[in-house]
Amino acid sequence: MSLKNKLHEFKEKNKGKKWLPLFSGFHTFLYTPNETTHNGSHIRGADDLKRTMNTVIMALIPCLIFGMFNAGYQHYLALGEIKHTANGFFNPEFWTTNNFIIGFWKILPLVIVSYVVGLGVEFLFAIKNGHEIEEGYLVTGMLVPLIVPIDLPLWMLTIAVIFGVVIGKEVFGGTGMNILNPALTIRAFLFFAYPTWMSGDKVWVQGAKADGFSGETILGTLAQGKEVANSVLDTFYGFISGSVGETSTLLIILAGLFLIFTKIGSWRIMLSAIIGALIMGYIFNMIAPSMEGTKFYGLMATTSWHHLLLGGFAFGVVFMATDPVTATQTNKGKWIYGFLIGFLSIAIRVFNPAYPEGVMLAILLMNVFAPTIDHYIVQGNIKQRLKRLKTKTT
Amino acid sequence: MALLNKKDAALIKDPLFDNNPITIQVLGICSALAITAQLEASIVMTFSVIFVLGVGNVVISLMRNIIPSKIRIIVQLIVVATLVIIVDLVLKAFAYELSKTLSVFIGLIITNCIIMGRFEAFALANGPWRSFLDGIGNALGYGVILIIVGFFRELLGTGDLLGLGQKLLGHPLLGNPIPGELSGLYKYGYENNGFMLLAPMALIVLGIVIWVQRSRNTSLIESH
Numbered sequence: 111m112s113l114k115n116k117l118h119e120f121k122e123k124n125k126g127k128k129w130l131p132l133f134s135g136f137h138t139f140l141y142t143p144n145e146t147t148h149n150g151s152h153i154r155g156a157d158d159l160k161r162t163m164n165t166v167i168m169a170l171i172p173c174l175i176f177g178m179f180n181a182g183y184q185h186y187l188a189l190g191e192i193k194h195t196a197n198g199f200f201n202p203e204f205w206t207t208n209n210f211i212i213g214f215w216k217i218l219p220l221v222i223v224s225y226v227v228g229l230g231v232e233f234l235f236a237i238k239n240g241h242e243i244e245e246g247y248l249v250t251g252m253l254v255p256l257i258v259p260i261d262l263p264l265w266m267l268t269i270a271v272i273f274g275v276v277i278g279k280e281v282f283g284g285t286g287m288n289i290l291n292p293a294l295t296i297r298a299f300l301f302f303a304y305p306t307w308m309s310g311d312k313v314w315v316q317g318a319k320a321d322g323f324s325g326e327t328i329l330g331t332l333a334q335g336k337e338v339a340n341s342v343l344d345t346f347y348g349f350i351s352g353s354v355g356e357t358s359t360l361l362i363i364l365a366g367l368f369l370i371f372t373k374i375g376s377w378r379i380m381l382s383a384i385i386g387a388l389i390m391g392y393i394f395n396m397i398a399p400s401m402e403g404t405k406f407y408g409l410m411a412t413t414s415w416h417h418l419l420l421g422g423f424a425f426g427v428v429f430m431a432t433d434p435v436t437a438t439q440t441n442k443g444k445w446i447y448g449f450l451i452g453f454l455s456i457a458i459r460v461f462n463p464a465y466p467e468g469v470m471l472a473i474l475l476m477n478v479f480a481p482t483i484d485h486y487i488v489q490g491n492i493k494q495r496l497k498r499l500k501t502k503t504t
Numbered sequence: 505m506a507l508l509n510k511k512d513a514a515l516i517k518d519p520l521f522d523n524n525p526i527t528i529q530v531l532g533i534c535s536a537l538a539i540t541a542q543l544e545a546s547i548v549m550t551f552s553v554i555f556v557l558g559v560g561n562v563v564i565s566l567m568r569n570i571i572p573s574k575i576r577i578i579v580q581l582i583v584v585a586t587l588v589i590i591v592d593l594v595l596k597a598f599a600y601e602l603s604k605t606l607s608v609f610i611g612l613i614i615t616n617c618i619i620m621g622r623f624e625a626f627a628l629a630n631g632p633w634r635s636f637l638d639g640i641g642n643a644l645g646y647g648v649i650l651i652i653v654g655f656f657r658e659l660l661g662t663g664d665l666l667g668l669g670q671k672l673l674g675h676p677l678l679g680n681p682i683p684g685e686l687s688g689l690y691k692y693g694y695e696n697n698g699f700m701l702l703a704p705m706a707l708i709v710l711g712i713v714i715w716v717q718r719s720r721n722t723s724l725i726e727s728h
Contacts, residue, residue: 263693277708281715303699 182209246285256355386452546654550647561639661700
């Protein structure tokens with residue numbers, strides 16, 4: 111008997127047991143369950159939730175690996191063991207085993223904690239409520255380690271993940287019912303609960319807090335009105351300090367194209383967010399000369415397109431804003447939603463010097479408004495069609 | 505012989521649990537969010553509301569037959585305002601520091617929906633003794649929630665409780681009693697959760713209290 115049949119038989123035998131959802135959670139990773147629908151639609155697409163999630167994870171893997179190399183690179187750079195070299199993306203100083211090992215040992219625990227804790231909570235709720243395990247955490251679990259500073263203590267991550275999954279998702283009824291993006295809820299919790307570990311110049315480079323050297327992000331430097339040492343190409347390739355996996359705009363663009371090509375991510379949201387950010391950045395560029403000397407000048411004078419390469423903007427727009435659960439559902443709504451995310455990200459970034467990254471707050475805010483946007487677009491459509499009906503009948 | 509007969513005891517007991525003014529009737533949320541960052545403030549607020557609601561209910565109940573119904577709201581407001589001013593002055597005289605932390609929120613007891621709600625719903629229709637019990641019961645129900653929320657917020661937000669032993673979670677009994685160094689849980693890398701001190705977290709803690717209460721007693725869950 112093949113393994114597939116054995117597993118199915120095992121499932122039949124243990125029907126009704128409390129822990130069965132746990133088993134089927136792993137089981138459906140390997141095989142499609144050999145059940146047919148009992149009622150309703152009988153045609154099913156192959157791209158179920160699990161496949162959707164796996165596609166996003168595939169898009170995230172390059173960012174994760176780049177993050178590992180970058181962690182080591184930033185560490186040695188801050189220690190002065192690497193002289194700054196920006197000779198293109200395949201720079202041999204960057205892709206060294208030494209760099210990778212540091213990042214690997216720092217980032218792997220983050221990934222493991224994120225998955226073990228998050229899936230643990232999901233399993234608990236699935237067993238308690240007696241439903242199948244939902245795959246919603248697969249992507250969140252990979253996003254979370256990529257959007258936190260590398261030195262974040264693991265117990266903080268544990269608490270934040272429990273908070274994010276329970277309060278951000280399970281209280282609303284689990285995957286597909288949540289209002290806020292769980293990964294961003296986790297990050298927002300960390301940011302407000304432990305600000306000394308989530309902002310400032312001591313957290314972005316591995317070992318900075320312990321060894322006392324500074325590893326300011328580019329946005330932080332700009333917010334203080336100082337000159338940035340890194341070239342524009344550096345910020346594009348991602349050889350800069352920042353959260354684990356969000357620095358490389360190049361890889362994120364590739365991942366974004368991959369998501370658009372596989373029709374997992376919405377190109378409308380991505381494009382409109384970029385347009386929104388450019389417009390806001392352009393407005394700031396226009397009024398920047400009159401603001402010279404104020405604390406907003408540094409970020410206001412940053413060229414609008416350069417804003418796109420800095421901070422977590424690209425990562426947020428490609429992976430977080432396009433989350434199909436929390437984004438708007440209508441096509442027109444997606445344009446509005448994306449545009450406002452880009453627009454607000456840059457506005458928050460410039461006007462909030464204590465926190466020089468706005469994309470997290472912008473996306474969370476728009477998550478809250480997404481259902482309202484959809485509601486008015488649907489109502490508008492209904493009204494239009496009613497009008498058409500009336501003119502036809504008269 | 506029991507001190508209270510069954511019907512009277514229910515007046516105290518119901519608002520404590522199954523008909524709690526905060527978690528079931530969802531009244532008085534504003535002050536629950538504002539002053540629960542400290543346990544001490546929560547406790548003082550509880551006693552203030554017990555006094556105002558207990559005495560106020562009796563006063564309204566005594567006057568219930570002579571208040572013209574057209575101006576009853578104004579009469580009620582005057583009664584609350586008088587009592588609140590008494591509380592405010594007493595606090596200013598005997599606990600000045602505390603009255604500064606509570607700032608306007610003692611004055612805002614006047615606008616606490618629980619108080620006007622009890623006057624309208626109970627004291628206007630019942631005798632003074634029963635009104636008194638009802639007032640005490642509702643104020644206690646309000647206070648219990650305040651104290652639970654305040655306990656978790658202060659403990660997790662500052663690591664301290666009522667100023668006990670400098671820092672409760674950093675107490676030397678919990679480990680590393682070397683002076684001048686981090687002691688207690690802080691030695692192991694624990695840090696206070698700053699989010700707990702912000703108002704959103706009060707709402708979330710309150711939500712968790714409601715969640716626990718309703719999952720223990722499923723008859724409280726509204727059907728819709």
